[in-house]
Amino acid sequence: MVKVQVPEIRVSRPKVQIEPAAADAKRVAEPPFAETSAVRKFLLARGNSAIMDGTFHVLMVVCGLSIFGIVILIASELVLRSDLAWSKIGFSFFYRAYFDPSTGLPNYWDPVNGHFSAIPFVYGTLVSSLLSLVLAVPLAIGVAVFLTEMCPGILRGPLAFLTELLAAIPSIIYGLWAVFVLVPLLREHVNPMLVKWLGWTKLFSDDNPTGLGYVSAAVILAIMILPIISSLTREVMLAVPHSQREAVLALGATRWEMIRMGVLRNARIGIVGAVILGLGRALGETMAVTMVIGNTPEIHRSLLANGSSMAAVIANEFAEASGDLHRSALIEIGLALFVVTIVVNAIARILVWVVTRGTPAQAH
Amino acid sequence: MGVGIEVTDLNAWYGTNHTLQDINLKIPANQATALIGPSGCGKSTFVRCLNRMHETNPIARVTGTVLIGDLDIYNDAKPVEIRRRVGMVFQRPNPFPTMSIYDNVASGLKLNGYTNHRVLDEIVEKSLKNSALWDEVKDDLKKKSGASLSGGQQQRLCIARALAVDPEVLLMDEPASALDPVSTSKIEDLIFQLKSQYTIVIVTHNMQQAARVAEKTGFFLNGRMVEFDSTHKIFTNPTDKRTEDYITGRFG
Amino acid sequence: MRSKVRAVTDGAVTALAVLATLLVVTPLVAIFVYLIYKGASSLNLAFFTQIPKPVGEAGGGMANAIVGSGVLLGIASLIGVPVGIGGGIYLAEFGRGTKLANAIRFTADVLNGVPSIVMGIAAYSLIVLPQGHFSAFSGGVALGIMMIPTVCRTSEEMLLMVPHAVREAALGLGVPNWRSVLSITVKTASPGIITGCMLAFARVAGETAPLIFTALGNAFWSTSLKEPIAALPLQIYVYAISPYDEWHRLAWAGALVLIALIVIAVSLVRYVTSRGVLKGAS
Numbered sequence: 001m002v003k004v005q006v007p008e009i010r011v012s013r014p015k016v017q018i019e020p021a022a023a024d025a026k027r028v029a030e031p032p033f034a035e036t037s038a039v040r041k042f043l044l045a046r047g048n049s050a051i052m053d054g055t056f057h058v059l060m061v062v063c064g065l066s067i068f069g070i071v072i073l074i075a076s077e078l079v080l081r082s083d084l085a086w087s088k089i090g091f092s093f094f095y096r097a098y099f100d101p102s103t104g105l106p107n108y109w110d111p112v113n114g115h116f117s118a119i120p121f122v123y124g125t126l127v128s129s130l131l132s133l134v135l136a137v138p139l140a141i142g143v144a145v146f147l148t149e150m151c152p153g154i155l156r157g158p159l160a161f162l163t164e165l166l167a168a169i170p171s172i173i174y175g176l177w178a179v180f181v182l183v184p185l186l187r188e189h190v191n192p193m194l195v196k197w198l199g200w201t202k203l204f205s206d207d208n209p210t211g212l213g214y215v216s217a218a219v220i221l222a223i224m225i226l227p228i229i230s231s232l233t234r235e236v237m238l239a240v241p242h243s244q245r246e247a248v249l250a251l252g253a254t255r256w257e258m259i260r261m262g263v264l265r266n267a268r269i270g271i272v273g274a275v276i277l278g279l280g281r282a283l284g285e286t287m288a289v290t291m292v293i294g295n296t297p298e299i300h301r302s303l304l305a306n307g308s309s310m311a312a313v314i315a316n317e318f319a320e321a322s323g324d325l326h327r328s329a330l331i332e333i334g335l336a337l338f339v340v341t342i343v344v345n346a347i348a349r350i351l352v353w354v355v356t357r358g359t360p361a362q363a364h
Numbered sequence: 365m366g367v368g369i370e371v372t373d374l375n376a377w378y379g380t381n382h383t384l385q386d387i388n389l390k391i392p393a394n395q396a397t398a399l400i401g402p403s404g405c406g407k408s409t410f411v412r413c414l415n416r417m418h419e420t421n422p423i424a425r426v427t428g429t430v431l432i433g434d435l436d437i438y439n440d441a442k443p444v445e446i447r448r449r450v451g452m453v454f455q456r457p458n459p460f461p462t463m464s465i466y467d468n469v470a471s472g473l474k475l476n477g478y479t480n481h482r483v484l485d486e487i488v489e490k491s492l493k494n495s496a497l498w499d500e501v502k503d504d505l506k507k508k509s510g511a512s513l514s515g516g517q518q519q520r521l522c523i524a525r526a527l528a529v530d531p532e533v534l535l536m537d538e539p540a541s542a543l544d545p546v547s548t549s550k551i552e553d554l555i556f557q558l559k560s561q562y563t564i565v566i567v568t569h570n571m572q573q574a575a576r577v578a579e580k581t582g583f584f585l586n587g588r589m590v591e592f593d594s595t596h597k598i599f600t601n602p603t604d605k606r607t608e609d610y611i612t613g614r615f616g
Numbered sequence: 617m618r619s620k621v622r623a624v625t626d627g628a629v630t631a632l633a634v635l636a637t638l639l640v641v642t643p644l645v646a647i648f649v650y651l652i653y654k655g656a657s658s659l660n661l662a663f664f665t666q667i668p669k670p671v672g673e674a675g676g677g678m679a680n681a682i683v684g685s686g687v688l689l690g691i692a693s694l695i696g697v698p699v700g701i702g703g704g705i706y707l708a709e710f711g712r713g714t715k716l717a718n719a720i721r722f723t724a725d726v727l728n729g730v731p732s733i734v735m736g737i738a739a740y741s742l743i744v745l746p747q748g749h750f751s752a753f754s755g756g757v758a759l760g761i762m763m764i765p766t767v768c769r770t771s772e773e774m775l776l777m778v779p780h781a782v783r784e785a786a787l788g789l790g791v792p793n794w795r796s797v798l799s800i801t802v803k804t805a806s807p808g809i810i811t812g813c814m815l816a817f818a819r820v821a822g823e824t825a826p827l828i829f830t831a832l833g834n835a836f837w838s839t840s841l842k843e844p845i846a847a848l849p850l851q852i853y854v855y856a857i858s859p860y861d862e863w864h865r866l867a868w869a870g871a872l873v874l875i876a877l878i879v880i881a882v883s884l885v886r887y888v889t890s891r892g893v894l895k896g897a898s
């Protein structure tokens with residue numbers, strides 16, 4: 001056997017001798033507990049609580065599954081309660097309208113005479129939502145770029161906080177503000193200019209003195225979805241690895257080129273996701289739109305005209321629906337809204353997830 | 365008082381990774397046994413198999429038998445019952461951050477439903493004395509949070525917490541690796557005192573520490589136990605060439 | 617020449633980004649300033665102690681709507697908080713990494729985007745229609761269902777912030793899993809979970825759409841769960857679209873009360889998450 005060279009400290013007390021520790025060491029440990037047997041007996045007598053653990057586990061799973069339950073519940077209730085409209089009107093509800101034989105004009109929505117068509121509401125929802133995206137997206141991306149790449153550190157906290165706060169303001173308050181501040185402002189100052197400069201497109205005509213309509217709805221929607229889009233865009237941009245930025249900067253790029261090539265290009269899928277998420281919010285937004293869109297079930301070429309939206313007509317007429325078919329038709333609109341928002345949100349979540357996966361959520 | 369541990373054909377997997385292969389050994393009662401080896405050799409996995417903590421990870425798997433005293437822990441009992449008999453001290457001090465010092469020590473009993481306050485007071489005091497922390501904290505037992513102590517104090521608090529349930533075996537997974545030299549020496553002194561009453565298994569990457577506190581030492585390498593013998597023998601005259609290489613610092 | 621173009625472009629983009637931020641911040645600040653200005657000048661003691669006066673009479677308040685909102689939120693919390701926290705516990709403690717948990721997480725996020733008016737229809741057809749009358753209970757259920765996904769996701773995030781070592785410590789003591797989850801993990805994360813619940817609470821406190829055809833609103837005192845009940849956001853809505861100045865004044869005051877609640881909740885959440893759920897735990 002080879003005799004191993006062993007350093008002398010190996011089987012000895014530590015060299016680092018600290019006085020208090022040494023004093024402790026000299027004190028012999030207390031004798032075993034007098035209650036030793038009592039404590040041990042008690043613990044040994046405790047069951048393995050397999051039943052409690054099992055019950056708890058099942059309960060928590062049930063709570064988790066309730067999320068699916070809610071979706072199924074909503075879907076089944078909506079399908080069930082819109083049954084009458086489906087059987088009476090069918091899918092043509094969404095594309096066919098009743099034309100008044102005496103005037104030759106469409107009569108889309110006439111609960112008294114039993115004519116129901118969702119066309120003006122689908123139109124209003126689409127126009128106001130898309131218009132709001134046109135207004136909000138460039139601004140939201142600008143804000144996100146400013147916050148992530150340019151903002152002095154001292155402003156970042158307050159601005160992020162403000163964004164968070166804005167996302168939490170109830171739509172009724174946006175609506176209230178829109179009715180008393182935004183609509184008069186648009187009516188007095190902005191709409192006349194739109195008519196003057198863009199009237200030739202026939203998209204803006206001055207035959208609506210109220211100021212309510214698609215444009216007002218779109219502006220308030222834009223203000224409401226801006227925080228959502230910009231904060232998600234910011235999250236996606238932050239998820240772009242630092243090395244990407246450095247790689248572009250190392251090639252001698254200016255800051256804008258770095259942002260464009262290093263950040264936006266890598267984050268574009270996620271940004272599209274953020275925009276779609278904003279669209280989802282805009283499609284389903286109810287109170288603020290109801291308060292400023294005018295609530296007339298008609299279709300006009302002018303964006304300044306009164307209109308209505310899917311959510312708005314439900315909010316307006318549901319509680320006082322004139323009959324079962326009327327209510328059923330409203331529920332069918334609700335079902336369409338549900339399906340569309342589910343699909344839109346799912347797409348958006350997947351796109352955002354594709355970009356941010358692997359990076360833990362940033363605590364702002 | 366402590367009991368012995370007998371491990372037969374123990375194998376453990378972590379996913380598809382075979383982290384422990386055919387481990388057989390007898391750990392004597394009321395002594396300190398050290399497990400050494402390079403990092404990733406399976407020594408931590410091994411102690412975690414002794415109180416069934418290994419299986420808390422969903423992808424982990426264990427086969428073989430472990431007898432603690434005469435209890436077959438994988439066949440005759442549920443994990444919670446084993447863990448009440450086998451205390452564990454982790455690598456990083458992990459006191460419960462929301463609890464006072466007192467509640468931390470009493471937690472093992474309180475959370476298992478023990479309510480006798482007079483006995484709890486006594487046990488907390490004795491456990492803290494046995495972990496050499498009593499003099500430093502006796503004045504603010506219920507005032508200070510366990511997380512407000514220093515790292516070394518926190519680790520001794522965790523030892524007190526483990527002692528309070530009066531375990532038969534005390535497992536220590538590199539208990540001093542996150543501590544400064546002063547705190548390390550206090551912990552070693554503690555092990556020295558406690559081993560007369562408890563069967564102690566200590567994992568360490570520090571060979572001097574093993575030599576200082578343990579009667580027996582096992583050397584692990586690549587998921588196998590290469591050698592298990594008296595500490596003196598391992599450090600002066602190991603049988604296996606690989607043990608010799610390791611303790612003389614030729615690798616790892 | 618090219619480098620000059622590049623430098624100009626860079627400057628222009630910077631200016632545009634700053635401009636965009638200013639353009640966005642301005643209306644938002646305007647909303648706040650206007651709200652505080654209008655609301656504060658209309659808030660008085662009567663707002664909190666009196667019920668609405670008939671049209672044409674000055675004064676009156678929203679006492680019934682404040683109490684009504686309290687009742688609705690009470691029902692909503694009874695449903696949303698336990699179920700939501702339970703779901704969060706499942707996601708963080710039991711289902712981590714499983715396909716089921718991922719599916720639940722995804723569905724919860726998608727559900728958060730479903731318009732609240734759809735929740736209202738569901739509660740209407742589930743409760744109002746079978747019972748034959750509008751009721752506080754149905755409004756509370758609609759709000760409660762809306763709370764579940766939010767509470768679930770924030771609870772999960774807060775629970776995940778609890779270090780693994782703390783869970784191990786509890787398991788290592790032979791504490792049963794259910795006890796360890798409730799007394800250690802959930803308790804450690806409780807400041808975060810509570811503020812998360814407050815955030816969900818504040819969000820549904822401002823919801824109007826699901827209440828229009830469930831709780832309906834009520835101009836008089838009522839706390840009965842079977843009767844229509846007044847709610848702050850509903851009352852703001854009714855007053856805002858009315859033609860009376862006196863009612864507009866009350867709507868602004870109500871909006872200020874609502875927004876104060878929300879600002880407090882959001883600030884608390886921010887404070888807790890920035891400080892970390894736990895002090896001192898490594």
